[in-house]
Amino acid sequence: MNFQEMIFKLETFWKRQGCVILPPFDEQVGAGTLSPYTFLKVLGKKEWAVAYVQPSRRPADGRYGENPNRLYMHHQFQVIIKPPPFDIQEMYLNSLRALGLKLARHEVKFIEDNWETAVLGAQGIGWEVRLDGLEITQFTYFQQAAGIELNPVSVEITYGLERLAMFIQEKESVFDIQWNEKYTYGDLRKEVEREECIYAFDESDPKKLFALFDIYESEAVRLLSKDLLMPGYQYLLKCSHTFNLLDARGAISIAERVQLITRMRHLAELAANIVLKSEEKDEVSV
Amino acid sequence: MKYLFEIYTEEIPATFLNGVVKDMKALAEKKLSEFSINFSEIKTFGTPKRLALFVSGLDEKEADRKVEIKGPSYRVAFDENGNPTKVFEKFLTSNEIDEKNTQIRETKKGKYVFAEKVIPGKSAKEIVKEVSLYILENLRFPKSMHWEDSGVRFVRPIRGMVALLDGEIVEFSYAGVETGRLTYGLRIDKPKPIELKNAGEYFAKMRENYVILSFDERRKLTERKARSESEKVNGKPSYSFSHLTEIVNLTEYPTPFLASIDKEAFDIPECITASIIEGHMKSLKVVDEKGRLLPYFIGVRNGSSDFIDVVRKGYEKVVKARILDGKFFFEEDKKTKLESLVEKLSGVVFLKGLGTMKDKTDRLVKLATEVSGILSLTKEEKENLVRSAFLSKADLLTNVVREFPELQGTMGGIYAKIQGEPEQVAAVMSEQYLPRFSGDKLPQTKLGKYLSIIDKIDTICGAFSVGVKVSGSKDPFGLRRAGNGIMQIVMSEEENFFPISEIIEKALLILGYGKKEVEEKKEEIVQFLKERARGILKEKGFASDIVNAVLSVPIDFAPSYESRASVLKKHIEEETLLLIVLSNKRVKNILEKSGAEFGKVNPDLFFERDEENLYSAISESRKAISENLQSGNYEKIMEIFYVLHPVIAQFFDNVLVMDEDEKVRNNRLALLRELKRLFDEFADFSALSVKKK
Numbered sequence: 001m002n003f004q005e006m007i008f009k010l011e012t013f014w015k016r017q018g019c020v021i022l023p024p025f026d027e028q029v030g031a032g033t034l035s036p037y038t039f040l041k042v043l044g045k046k047e048w049a050v051a052y053v054q055p056s057r058r059p060a061d062g063r064y065g066e067n068p069n070r071l072y073m074h075h076q077f078q079v080i081i082k083p084p085p086f087d088i089q090e091m092y093l094n095s096l097r098a099l100g101l102k103l104a105r106h107e108v109k110f111i112e113d114n115w116e117t118a119v120l121g122a123q124g125i126g127w128e129v130r131l132d133g134l135e136i137t138q139f140t141y142f143q144q145a146a147g148i149e150l151n152p153v154s155v156e157i158t159y160g161l162e163r164l165a166m167f168i169q170e171k172e173s174v175f176d177i178q179w180n181e182k183y184t185y186g187d188l189r190k191e192v193e194r195e196e197c198i199y200a201f202d203e204s205d206p207k208k209l210f211a212l213f214d215i216y217e218s219e220a221v222r223l224l225s226k227d228l229l230m231p232g233y234q235y236l237l238k239c240s241h242t243f244n245l246l247d248a249r250g251a252i253s254i255a256e257r258v259q260l261i262t263r264m265r266h267l268a269e270l271a272a273n274i275v276l277k278s279e280e281k282d283e284v285s286v
Numbered sequence: 287m288k289y290l291f292e293i294y295t296e297e298i299p300a301t302f303l304n305g306v307v308k309d310m311k312a313l314a315e316k317k318l319s320e321f322s323i324n325f326s327e328i329k330t331f332g333t334p335k336r337l338a339l340f341v342s343g344l345d346e347k348e349a350d351r352k353v354e355i356k357g358p359s360y361r362v363a364f365d366e367n368g369n370p371t372k373v374f375e376k377f378l379t380s381n382e383i384d385e386k387n388t389q390i391r392e393t394k395k396g397k398y399v400f401a402e403k404v405i406p407g408k409s410a411k412e413i414v415k416e417v418s419l420y421i422l423e424n425l426r427f428p429k430s431m432h433w434e435d436s437g438v439r440f441v442r443p444i445r446g447m448v449a450l451l452d453g454e455i456v457e458f459s460y461a462g463v464e465t466g467r468l469t470y471g472l473r474i475d476k477p478k479p480i481e482l483k484n485a486g487e488y489f490a491k492m493r494e495n496y497v498i499l500s501f502d503e504r505r506k507l508t509e510r511k512a513r514s515e516s517e518k519v520n521g522k523p524s525y526s527f528s529h530l531t532e533i534v535n536l537t538e539y540p541t542p543f544l545a546s547i548d549k550e551a552f553d554i555p556e557c558i559t560a561s562i563i564e565g566h567m568k569s570l571k572v573v574d575e576k577g578r579l580l581p582y583f584i585g586v587r588n589g590s591s592d593f594i595d596v597v598r599k600g601y602e603k604v605v606k607a608r609i610l611d612g613k614f615f616f617e618e619d620k621k622t623k624l625e626s627l628v629e630k631l632s633g634v635v636f637l638k639g640l641g642t643m644k645d646k647t648d649r650l651v652k653l654a655t656e657v658s659g660i661l662s663l664t665k666e667e668k669e670n671l672v673r674s675a676f677l678s679k680a681d682l683l684t685n686v687v688r689e690f691p692e693l694q695g696t697m698g699g700i701y702a703k704i705q706g707e708p709e710q711v712a713a714v715m716s717e718q719y720l721p722r723f724s725g726d727k728l729p730q731t732k733l734g735k736y737l738s739i740i741d742k743i744d745t746i747c748g749a750f751s752v753g754v755k756v757s758g759s760k761d762p763f764g765l766r767r768a769g770n771g772i773m774q775i776v777m778s779e780e781e782n783f784f785p786i787s788e789i790i791e792k793a794l795l796i797l798g799y800g801k802k803e804v805e806e807k808k809e810e811i812v813q814f815l816k817e818r819a820r821g822i823l824k825e826k827g828f829a830s831d832i833v834n835a836v837l838s839v840p841i842d843f844a845p846s847y848e849s850r851a852s853v854l855k856k857h858i859e860e861e862t863l864l865l866i867v868l869s870n871k872r873v874k875n876i877l878e879k880s881g882a883e884f885g886k887v888n889p890d891l892f893f894e895r896d897e898e899n900l901y902s903a904i905s906e907s908r909k910a911i912s913e914n915l916q917s918g919n920y921e922k923i924m925e926i927f928y929v930l931h932p933v934i935a936q937f938f939d940n941v942l943v944m945d946e947d948e949k950v951r952n953n954r955l956a957l958l959r960e961l962k963r964l965f966d967e968f969a970d971f972s973a974l975s976v977k978k979k
Binding site: 067068069070083084086087089090093102103104105106107108109110111112114125127131132133134141143151152153167172253 | 296297299300301334429431432433434435442443445462473474475476477536567568585587588589592593596597599600601603604605607611614633
């Protein structure tokens, strides 16, 4: 099964479970969790079910397209359901079956793995899912976001699409994955990987990036204080990506790191408050 | 009757499963004991997918209990004609008592009505329901979560519950789940549903469906098969018990299998490969007869051996990718001199408020220099200790340690060796974090011990100086472990003296404390370390009173704590020791009560012969005791005390300490203080509790 076919299969599968299928959110993010489809939706009481592909950029993980397993940008397939269905674990395993995996021939292990994202004040409890020893998915019950205890909780399922594809297609290098019948992953992505890494590691200008961070932050504050949620939140995402670029460049000292994270966390809280406030209003009007 | 209670969950973390199973048993025992119902055995089990309680030989109900109820007084219950009043009637009806079960008895306050009432015992069904709910509500986990709207916290989501008393369902619900008779076997493709007819068939049904409930059985199976698989390549599996426990608890039905490591990938330091096999792959290392790593490992599949080749291939591929990654990092690291990384440690935080790892390095270098003086190291030793301290934290910035944090120190040692640092420096660096846990091996080299000690002392002194508090389960910076490490090393030193308090003092001065504050802080840290020593001694099986007696000795004598405790333990039953303890307690009381200020003993103020005798006996013993303390001959010291004892007894028989004349009295108190000090050189005997025979 080629890469794009996998995506279609997962989309079809989760569509049938009642998820809305959205195109990837068009901002640079480090993980699907930062997408407003996740972070802004796990807050509050309203039900939510979504699935989307999320290209995720982690500059520090880039290797100029020369390492068979590490990428500047990889693709996550993200599922968020609030509240979690009772049989969610079985549902997830069904999605693997939908990808053509015969689970009786393999080993699926759920190994404890909890995560925390300081920037978002988010915390989840769950597992990494291993397929014959290979980590293919993070399966997490969100417990907190923006420092707020969530009720109801959401389940977050994050598939690492490249890993899964390498497994299914039995490839040793990510660049050998068949994207469709005609193109490999390498055909489509390798040169971009190289360019992005040259920028992140060699060409980026920390001074300019710091200046951008300040501008993005002030825009975020300005917009969020006017309750303009999405425009403000997008500037937070720009801050976050800028931070990741600076980090990859090794340009952030410890004192700065703590400070920058605190500043972003503040923005996340402003955004979270808008979400919760508007939900309260809805409740009152009902 | 048999009762089965199974909580079917999403995967429970492997590292704390056994603890949960043990707690579950304790909770069941506690709750069941509140009822007067007979049962023969309580067992609990856990796999990643379920927690199970099994009670066998359970009676059908509690025994009925007879209780006596005190009713109204006779005067109120009966009128002057002896006829029952309304009060009496009310007493009978509200307590559901028959009149024939009442009687009138005389009490101190006059005649009263008493009634005997039979309280019927609860049925087994009611009881096991209470027990089960009690377990659900009271099990605690190192980390718990919520997942639905009832507000319940549990280790992981509960997805099913079986509660069967013999063949009957015990109905209740928790966290939105109702009890029933349906459970599941091992998830092979899909988990197979199993309808249990009764509690008794649980074990057989589970077994048929590839679930081994007992941890020990899974463990033994894993160990046996891991051994036979390793033999195929003339190796044997190598693991710690805690690692094995984790791996076993990732399975309901473990099937160990041999997998190989690509030869090309294998060419990196063993410790990296070992970290990948254990930490990442949750597998077992395979070693040769000399303990060297072989290019194989044992994976443990959760499931049967069907299609095991597919699983093996998957594991081998993942290991290869991970090792190649590690190799890349290792090759990169080799290009960078540790020395050049030291400056960059200013970018790594040590502790909040305590600056960076570079600051810590600077302190360690100073402390290493001081310690070299205190311990009179040779010039070469001093140079090597200081050099090791200087380089000790540089490996935190290497790629391999970033990827495998547990290899800190070990990698530093390897890079130091490659980069031509003295052999001794490399060895010391690799030992600096030992012991990593209680029972771990200690540093082997002398300088390794010293670096390990000063590193930990700096951490503790630093953390205390910024107000970190260790309490209960709170120990965010691992200070207890650091303290344990220090005391494990110090208490195993051959010499019976180690100047730990002086080293603490220097560490505090280096942290910038003024002379005055140092004393105060030092005392706090010494107490903290003594508590660690207490733990170590107790773990070695010494009773609390012996530990207390020994810990009164200054911490610099810590290397001799255990020997002293052993001698006391050996003598604790002796009659003479009992008397010595009693006289020590007596002396202590007298000194505490007197509250007087007095100077040194003045022999001119002796009036009784027994005073003089005691005085000269103390003086004679003092020299012998100090010699034997130096040579560590503690048996001999006990002998001296035994010889001293009759003199003390004579003194107490014939001399009145609290003489009317203040001068005489104070002189006698001073003499007793001398006596107490003499004993205290060895241990505080007054802390011992000796039971009279």
